Amino acid sequence: MPQDHLKKLENLYYAAPINEALNPTISISENISSIEQFIGQSQCHAGQFAHGSVIFKLLDDAAYFAAASSQTEFFLVTASYEIKFKKPAPVGHYKAIGELIDSSGRLLKAKSKVIDENDQIIAKGKGLFIPTKQQLSHLKGYSS
Template identity: 40%
Template sequence: MTTAEVHYKKLENMYYSGPINRELYKGVQLTVSHERAEITQPIESKFFHAGQSLHGSVYFKLLDDAAYFAVQSIITDAFVYTTTFNIQILRSVKTGSVKAIGKVTFKSKNLYIADAVLYDHKNREVARGSGTFMKSQLPLDDKLGYQQ
């Protein structure tokens, strides 16, 4: 494995080790590559609002996570955090699975921008989002689950 591939694998493990993903988002799959991240999540009724379709918080989480890990893929020394994130929900989702694809669109010394698109199981765009991210003072290490 290359150094970059090891970094991507550690990021994936960090994601899976997060309490919210272990407890609530079982079945989620993350793949990280250079300036890109893809997350697939099976739809379950526990993610629904009273109208029996996917709650907006799930759209947000998947879009933010995909954009976040796209940015984190190019930062190897510190934990990144989201400073702003905006979403547009385009259609409801009730069955199947969803896939969020995040890509870095801008990078500078201290600021990164990434966009993400969420697709349903028919590969239709159901939401999109864009966020800004910054490096924190928190080092990437095994305390965060950043390990092989």
């Protein structure tokens, strides 16, 4: 896998407007990605735990970029994602780890998990990702 592709994927992640407010960090290698993020009070629901949408974003992004590491031409989208929440996530630092499971055929399969500072699993899941007709080379962030 070309190293410049992996670096461009990281740049693409940082170029996404949604990540400006969340301030995550990402590292992508062949078939694996890792995202770290502090979940603050503003990302919690009334029960004082991280909203499920925040955990889903970490899971989806980690699995997505593990899958995208194997796709050098087209932008992927999430076709489906199945989540299993294990325990609530209070304010703190979290890490999502994604791994490509299968890239044979048109659909790419990847799994991911979110762990807390004590390496306890908060949530895990797996997803299917499909290439679009949109070329990576035309996207702001990837091409710069």
